[in-house]
Amino acid sequence: MADPPPLIAAYMRKRGDLLRFFTMRTGSAATAEDIVQDLFVKISEMETPADLRSAEAFLYRMGSNLMLDRAKAQRRQAARDHAWSQTTAGGGPEPVAAEPAQDEALASRQRLERLLAAIDKLPPQVAAAFRLQKFDGLTHAEIAQRLGVSRSSVEKYIMTALRTLVSEIEP
C-alpha cells in the first residue's frame, strides 16, 4: 500500500495532541472534536502544498484558522438571530433591544477606525511590514525581500505594530 500523503500521516500521529490543544483553546472538548474533524475533511480534499515545511505546524495553523472561522460564523449567527428577534418579539410593551445592536455595530466601527489610525501613526517600515502581512497576505520571507530587511526584522516590526494596536484597544 502506498504511504498516505504527509498531512494525513501527520494527522494520524497527532490527532490526540490536536484535540488537547483545541480543547484548551476553545474550552470545549466537543468543539475541539468538531474542529479536528473539519480539519481532517479539509486536508483529505487538498493537495500537499508545494512549500510545506512542517506538516504538524501546518495542521495546528489550519486548525486555528478553522477555529477562528467558527467563532466568526457564530458572531454572525448571533447578530442575525438578534435582528430577527426584533420582529418576532414586536408588539409587546417591552423594549426589544434594537439600540444595543446598533450601538455594538457603531462601537466596532469606531474601534476599527482607531486601529487603522494607529497603523497610520506607526513608523513607515513597521506599518508597511504589518500591512503586507495582514492585508496583502505575504509571508514573512516575502516581506523581508520586499522591504530589503532580514526576516527577524520583519518579525520585530510586526510585533511592534501588534503591541501598539492591542494597547490602543485595551489600554
Place this chain on the structure above:
Amino acid sequence: MTTSPNTSPTLEAARERAVFWHVRLASDAASESDWLAFEAWLAEDPAHQKAYEAVEQVWAELDSAPPSARSNLAALQPRPNRRTVLAGAVAASIAAAAVGAGLWSLQPRTMVFETPVGERRLVTLADGTRITMNGGSHLTATLGRRERRVAMADAEAVFDVAKDPHRPFLIEAGDREIRVVGTEFNVLHHGGRVAVAVRRGVVEVRPKGATGGPAAARLTKGQMLVHRRGEPDDQVAAVDPDAALAWTTGRLVFKNERLVDVAAAIDRYGSRPIVVSPEARDLKVTAVLEIGSEEAMLGSLAQFMPVQVEQRPDRIRLSLRR
C-alpha cells in the same frame, strides 16, 4: 513601547509574550515544537490565554478593514491570499442563470440554481441569505421589492435567511408555502412530500396561495412538519434539528425511524427508485450513514440490519433477510 500607567507589569509581560507567539506562529517557519511550547505557555496561566485572545481579537477585527488599508507596495505584484484560495476551493461558487426579464425591465430577476446528484453547494443571494443546497436539487429565487420568493422543485436545502422587515421571505414547495419568521431551517421537497425542520427561529407553513390567511402551522426550534401532496393535513412532530441538517456535513442521521422513511431519504441520492417490501416497512432504523451512492448507503445499512438488498435494473428492493 507603549506602556500605559495603569497596566500591571504581569499583564504587560503576558501581552508582550502573546504578541510574540502570534507573530511566531503566523510564520511559515514555525515548527511543531513552537506550537507545543505555545500550548505550554497558554496552560501556565489563564491570563496568558486572555492576553492571546486579545491579540487574536485585534487581528480579526482588522479583517473588516477597507481595501484602502492595503500597503501600496503590494499593489505592484498582487498574489492570492492563501486562506482565500483554500476557502474558495471548498465553498465552490454556483453558476446562476438569469431567465426571462430583459436587461432594462423592472421585473425582478429570477435566478435558477441546480446541483448535480451528490454535490452540495452554498449559494449566497444578493440580500445575504445563504442557501445550502443538497445534491440533485433544483430551485429558483426571485428577490423582488416587496417580497423575496424561492420556489423549490425537487430539492432539499437549508436556509439561513437575512432579515428584511420590508420584504418577507417565502418558499414554495409543492402545494405548501413557507413563510420565514426565523433564521435556519431545512426544507425537503421530494416525491410529493414536503418536510420542514427548524434549527433556529420560527417558520410558518400554509397552503400555497393562502398568503395572509391563517398559518397551517407555526414551527419553532426542534419541530418538523411533514405534508404529502394533495392531503389537507400536515403532521408536526419533534425532530433533532442537527440530525435533519446533518446532510450539510455529508451524513444522514436516523434515530428510530421506519425503514420506509429511511429508504425515501436515501432514494434522493440515486437514479433507481427504492421499494420496500410490506413486511419490512416498519422496521426501526437508528444509523449514521456517510452520504455516498444509493448502493453504498444501502450496503452499509444491510451490514447491521436484517435487511436484504436486491439490485434490479429498474429499481432496488429492500426486504427482510431470512
